[in-house]
Amino acid sequence: MSKPDFTIMPRAELRQYILDHREDDEAFQTYLDRFTSEEAVIFPAPESIEDLDNFPELYQQNLEWLRKQV
Numbered sequence: 001m002s003k004p005d006f007t008i009m010p011r012a013e014l015r016q017y018i019l020d021h022r023e024d025d026e027a028f029q030t031y032l033d034r035f036t037s038e039e040a041v042i043f044p045a046p047e048s049i050e051d052l053d054n055f056p057e058l059y060q061q062n063l064e065w066l067r068k069q070v
Helices: 011-020 025-035 050-069
Strands: none
């Protein structure tokens, strides 16, 4: 049986593959690489009440970014 191409597999599908094939280190490494890719956007945790004023906007941006990943 041949392995799927993890580089083109959508994130949700790759996650499910990893859950079904926990021994597949190559799939797991590909999944980790996506989290550390240079395209990833990191949203810092709010440090004050004022930071929470921007939360709805940042949350919406994150949702849009996640939709593009699937």
